[in-house]
Amino acid sequence: MRRYTRSERGSTLPLFAGLVFISFAMVALVAEIALLGAIYRSTASAADAAAESAASMIEQAAAYDGQVRLDVAAADAVARERITASIGSGAIVDVTVTVDQVCVRVDRPHDVRTLGFIGIDLATVSASSCAIPVTG
Numbered sequence: 693m694r695r696y697t698r699s700e701r702g703s704t705l706p707l708f709a710g711l712v713f714i715s716f717a718m719v720a721l722v723a724e725i726a727l728l729g730a731i732y733r734s735t736a737s738a739a740d741a742a743a744e745s746a747a748s749m750i751e752q753a754a755a756y757d758g759q760v761r762l763d764v765a766a767a768d769a770v771a772r773e774r775i776t777a778s779i780g781s782g783a784i785v786d787v788t789v790t791v792d793q794v795c796v797r798v799d800r801p802h803d804v805r806t807l808g809f810i811g812i813d814l815a816t817v818s819a820s821s822c823a824i825p826v827t828g
Contacts, residue, residue, distance in 0.1 A: 720806035728815060731802055736819035738778035739796045746771035746787070746794040747823035760825050761791040771796050795822040 746767040754761040771787045775798060784799040797820040804812050 717809075724804055724806050728802065728817060731800060731817045732819060734779060735783070735798050735800045735817050736821070738775055739798045739819045739821040741778060742771040742774035742787075742798075743794055743796045743821040743823035745774045746789065746796070747825045750825050760827055762789060762794060762825055764789045764791065767794050793822060793824050796820065 747762065749763045749767040749770050751759075751761045751763045767789045768787050771789075771794060772785055775783060775785050775796065779798070779800065782801065784801075786797040786799075788795045788797075798818065800817045800819075802815045802817055804815050807813075
């Protein structure tokens with residue numbers, strides 16, 4: 693008596709195709725996360741540099757009297773120039789300057805190209821830094 697059975701040839705092909713797709717998705721996710729980390733590092737570095745540069749803009753008249761106060765307008769301008777020079781003009785910059793402190797917040801949008809298939813098209817990387825002028 694002859695038994696008819698279905699051939700199992702090709703039964704692992706759909707499994708293999710699914711694993712390949714998941715593998716490529718994981719590689720894309722890891723690459724995008726690494727890129728976002730690099731963008732964060734450059735954004736944080738630019739915010740630190742801008743805050744420190746702005747904190748060096750002290751009022752000269754007050755310095756001659758022994759006081760350390762920031763020149764608010766000059767510190768704001770220097771911080772914005774430093775951010776633009778470091779990361780370009782695509783970032784949203786918020787500079788808060790008082791006579792004794794300068795804080796810089798940078799929001800940098802990043803177009804996420806590899807994760808569009810799961811609905812992630814845009815990510816915003818944010819960094820902030822504050823600095824105070826000191827003598828020494």
